[in-house]
Amino acid sequence: MPAEIDRDDKGRPLELDVIVIGGGVNGLGVARDAALRGLKVAVFERNDLAFGASGNSSGMIHGGPRYLTNDPSVTHSSCLDSGHIQRIAPHLLFRIPFLMPIAAGGLRAKIELTAVDAFFDLYDQYQPLKSGKPHVRLSEDEIRSLEPGLSGGFAGGVSFDEWGIDGSRLCVANAVDAREHGAELYVHCTVTEILRRSDGRVFGVRYLDRSSGESGTRTARLVVNATGAWAPITASLGGLAPAAARIRPGKGIHVFLDRRLTNYAIIAYAIDGRQVFLLPWQNMSVLGTTDDDYYGDLDDVLATTDEVSYLFQAIAHVFPEIHSARAIGTWGGVRPTLHAWGPNEDALSREHEVVDHAAHGADGLYSMIGGKLASYRLFSQEMTDVLAARLGNREKPRSHVAPLPGGDEQVDPMDLVVKGGMEAVTATRLEYRHGGRSLRVLERMLREPREAAVVCPCEPVTEAEIRYVVQEELATSVEDVSRRTRLGLGACAGMRCALRCGRIVADLTGKSPEKGQKMALEFLLHTQRRRAPALGPEQARQEALALAALGAEGFDREHA
């Protein structure tokens, strides 16, 4: 190893091998991969794990059929990696069959159907890599019997197979595994400066702990900027021009509805010809997505009513019942798309690349630009390969074979029902989120029966799980708990559970009950802002009720 990368600006030795800035799926993927190879790593996340695009994506580990015509090697690697993710975290993936109806329209529609059918014949070759099933060509009658809610005439259609995932859980699993392999995680700690020597070399970061207000310094041989859409801002913390880590931020919003409306994910075309979809996702439906250049605050990405209307309009074209369905919220994220001037947002590449800032005079600093949830592991491995080579580490990459926490042990939810007295749905959801580690939550309940209490009946979430994610998964607020468990995201919007969850979190973190109430209210107000654009008639009523309950306690006046 070259000696010069081992010293700070005063010639002192460095504490760590790698500092990763950004607690999204790419940053945590690198931290995990590097920790598995025995490197000493620390991660800094300004907000919570999965706060940005990772926790606000469409929640898919897809095989990349869109690349099939231009670049089949991308489809091959996407499918291969989807298979890897499935093996290391089988509990987190769930099958989403897609339905792509082709509207009737004479010969042209028939040709289109034949072309689509042929296209998916090609995609079928890659499906075995990710345990996907081959596509099926469907007649109009078959489509109608599969999804009676579809309207209009069809020339036919195809169904094909993809995988869904909870992006926040994927991030948390990577974070926990990284920590168990020695990585240090600094959550809610924002990097305020990337430290550089007089020769330009990067040797660490100065950070501010946003919860305590204290600041500190950590030094390392290499620093990775894995901050997604924040990448240009992060680069500027090291004195680089933001353009050194240029991206083209693309805002994508999703609307979620209170139940699974369809058996299949439905693909439809929006007014501008873009493809949008309605996904049955976990215990709800997700409608997405938009793609628009974004210029706003990255810490506060909100869906607008216009964006919601655009998605509803598109799906209503083939699935009119959407108008009587109940939208209960939105989420918004910003894609860190590779920068290009000129192309329409949808036409931008979803590829990823590693930028070595040695070219900008900042040796030792790398930026991860672009990428998508489905390729996080591959991108992380590519980044870690660069780091390992630079640090002279010869360990074999293991992130595609070593199971993520909970992925190493199969648990039958019915066992949880029998042993813990949980209701079946509670057990199923718990097992989905934690895989084999749901047994650790079960142990808590057996030790302390009061922890079996269902705190959030919508999801549902038990007190034991809340305590587990606070103690084992770095949650420090109601919002953090919600990101890890989906507490408070159901139809009642946390009205019944947020304050109770606040009391539990406060109790565990040594804060006053008042602080617990405060963080519950922050969550409720924040949730409300994300729900407002999706409000339909029924939901507006629920919302007013929820707020009336808060109002009766005088909270709205203190916090409005």
Added chain:
Amino acid sequence: MKLAIVGAGMAGVAAAHAAVAQGAQVSLFHGPAGASALFSGALDFDPEARSGETVALTPELAAFVGALGHFRVGSAPCVIATAQGNVRRARGRDAALLDLAALGGKRVALADLGRDDWDATLLAKSYAASTWAADTRTRFEAVPVAGLKSGSERRIAPFDLAALHDQPERVDFLATALASVRAQPDAWLLGPWLGIEREVAAELAQRLAVPVGEAASQPGGAAGARFELNRDRWFAKSQVLVRRERVARVEARGAGFVLQGEREPLGEFSAVVLAIGGVASGGVALGSHHGVNGAAFHLSLAAPVVIELDAQIADVSSLATIDFAARGVGVLERVGVRAEASGAAYGAPGLFVAGDTLSARPRSALSAASSGAVAAHSALAYLRAA
């Protein structure tokens, strides 16, 4: 000279009470449950001033409170514990709620039945951390009580558990369970489970010889059901002609109004008081197309009224035009019918508005009742003048 009242929540019933007390002939129409049926059990006038509210009840409001029978409004504020974990003053309460005012400095036990909706340990901690508890040196502690008969009772709705306690043998069972606790406290605080039809809190207090009562509940607890029950008991004794029929339209005809039900006309009236609730009750509804065609607020029945928000009519043409961030979280609660202080609906002589149906009014039980009485008086004055 006939008066119609639409709605049987706190505002509508108070309006009916005030009107029949004046000897008026009153017909009251109401649909299914609204916000009053989800009432927490706390009685306030002005939620903003609740820290030391001592507003005297008008004799009329005192008579209304007395007529319902199960409310307690003394000359001084009471002190209640809430499901949200606070201890606060209130002007009055449902009789089943524990009044902590006289328990300062004492030891209050939270009966921990192991219910999912009653986190006794952490609630006790939260109450103990309140300013009131600190000032009065009152202790709160969770005490395990074997008060449930089966595991499933752990998760049934609080309302259902309250209804179970209407059975005498269940009151015995709970009293025995509470009495078997070795170190008896100075008072017992329970969740909102103490009966709908029977005064279970009072029975338990008598058996245990210490105060026993509930905490104020989240929406949907027993207090709302008790309100409906006592309201219906009063209706049965009163001169009010009550019809359980949803009003679909209020049509101006000549000098009066015709009320149209969903199937048939409900009659002709010279004046109408609308007390059908706000957005929370569904009395004020929202158009159905996610803003695509301009989702406007409207009353759930057709009536010649103007809907507004914060005195601005244009702002509620569509949800998209409401800035929730700037207007605060309670914005939907302030949408309602534009009316004068007398309750007279703007631009519709003979039509009066009360309770949550009014725009921009605080939502509290006593203020709703008070606005109901005001609207009734205004309506009667209108009828006399006509």
